[in-house]
Amino acid sequence: MSTTATQLDQRQLRDVFGLYPSGVVAVAGKVEGQKVGIAASSFTSVSIDPPLVSFSIAKVSNTWPALRRSAGLGISVLADHHDVICRQLAGPADRRFDGLPVEVAEDGAVLLTEGLATLRTRIHSEIEAGDHLIVLLEVVEVTTNPEREPLIFHRSGFKRLHRDDLDPSELDGRINGAPVPKS
Numbered sequence: 001m002s003t004t005a006t007q008l009d010q011r012q013l014r015d016v017f018g019l020y021p022s023g024v025v026a027v028a029g030k031v032e033g034q035k036v037g038i039a040a041s042s043f044t045s046v047s048i049d050p051p052l053v054s055f056s057i058a059k060v061s062n063t064w065p066a067l068r069r070s071a072g073l074g075i076s077v078l079a080d081h082h083d084v085i086c087r088q089l090a091g092p093a094d095r096r097f098d099g100l101p102v103e104v105a106e107d108g109a110v111l112l113t114e115g116l117a118t119l120r121t122r123i124h125s126e127i128e129a130g131d132h133l134i135v136l137l138e139v140v141e142v143t144t145n146p147e148r149e150p151l152i153f154h155r156s157g158f159k160r161l162h163r164d165d166l167d168p169s170e171l172d173g174r175i176n177g178a179p180v181p182k183s
C-alpha cells in the first residue's frame with residue numbers, strides 16, 4: 001500500500017518510522033543529587049573525528065531542561081534483558097532509576113553497569129528540528145560488553161536479533177521474488 005505525501009497524517013508517520021528497526025539507549029545524568037534520564041531510540045553515530053553521536057529529544061520533554069544541565073551525559077546501549085528497564089526509563093520520572101545498577105562519573109554522567117556499551121559524553125550542540133531537538137554529543141570515553149546482545153525496538157515492540165546471520169558468500173537477496181542473478 002502506498003500513500004502520497006499530501007495524505008500524510010501523524011499516525012501513518014509514526015507507523016512508518018516504526019518500521020525502521022533501531023537499538024535503544026538510556027541518556028542519563030545526575031543533576032542536583034537526582035538521577036535524571038530517558039530511553040531514546042533516536043540515538044545514532046555521527047562522526048569518528050571528532051567523535052560525535054546524536055539523539056533527538058521532543059521539545060515537550062519535561063526531563064531535557066534538567067538533564068542538559070549535567071556536565072556529563074551518560075549513554076548506555078540497552079541489552080536484550082533491558083525491555084522492562086526501557087519502559088521504566090520512559091515512565092514516571094521519579095521511578096526511572098529504581099533498582100537500576102548504575103555508575104555515576106565525576107562529571108555527572110550516569111551509566112548502566114549492565115549495558116552493551118557505555119559512552120561518556122558532553123553536549124556539543126543542539127539543533128532545532130521541527131518538534132524535536134537534535135542533540136549532538138561529543139564522546140569522551142567508551143566501554144563495551146561485547147558478549148551481550150542488543151535490545152531491538154521495532155514496530156513499537158521489543159525484539160532480539162536473530163542468530164541466523166546472512167552468509168556474505170551466499171547472500172539470498174530477491175528481486176520480484178526471484179534470486180538476484182550472480183554476477
Ligand SMILES: Cc1cc2nc3c(=O)[nH]c(=O)nc-3n(C[C@H](O)[C@H](O)[C@H](O)COP(=O)(O)O)c2cc1C
Nearest residue numbers: 038039040041042056057058061062063089090153
Ligand atoms: C523505546 C523508546 C524509545 C524512545 N525514544 C525517544 C527518543 O528518541 N526521543 C524522545 O524524545 N523520547 C523518546 N522516548 C520517550 C522518552 O523515553 C520519555 O518517555 C519522554 O521523554 C517523556 O518523558 P519526559 O517528559 O520526562 O521527557 C522513547 C521511549 C521508548 C519506550
